[in-house]
Amino acid sequence: MSLLWPLRDARLASWMRQARAGDREAFRSLYRALYLPVSRFVSLRVSNRADAEDLVAQVFFRLLESLPGYAPERGAVLTWSLSIARNAVVDHLRRRPSSLEERALAVADGRPGPLEVLVSAERSQALRTELAALPEEVQQLLLLRYGDGLRFSEIAQLLGEHPATVRQRVSRAVRGLREKWSVKTWEVAQVR
Secondary structure, three states, X not given: OOOOXXXXXXXXXXXXXXXXXXXXXXXXXHXXXXXXXXXXXXXXXXXXXXXXXXXXXXXXHHHHHOHHHOOHHHOOHHHHHHHHHHHHHXXXXXXXXXXXXXXXXXXXXXXXXXXXXXXXXXXXHHHHHHHHHOOHHHHHHHHHHHHOOXXXXXXXXXXXXXXXXXXXXXXXXXXXXXXXXXXXXXXXHHHO
């Protein structure tokens, strides 16, 4: 947990209030602060770079349009913007079907993703296979937590669930992957 999250949330909320009142500079600050998390969120789910860039632009257009409807008591600004991004991605994927693995693990900018950073290249394919075998909702949870770096409370707001439930489901999924991974690693070691 980062100690800077409460500061980030307060700063975003302040810019949101100012932007709702018509302050263009506050909206620019909000855009600059939200661009990277929104862009990363979309890029992790849409493999085509041009489509991802178009979706990010749509997200900020929708965000601008819906400024008057934002209610601070319903959630943090980051979570609200990622909800808009999530809806845009879902709409895009409905119009243009793609494989589950492509949606869950593709990174549009060509840089190594979080998975490649954590494991070596030869092990990443085996781990990708394990991840692809998980139910889609579990993959989404893991992607939100480890791909997007969201807090459990932010994931809970985004999905409309209780934070303790999200924490438990993520923990259970990680524990299951560790168990499967350790069994497979042990089996490989026994064969050699």
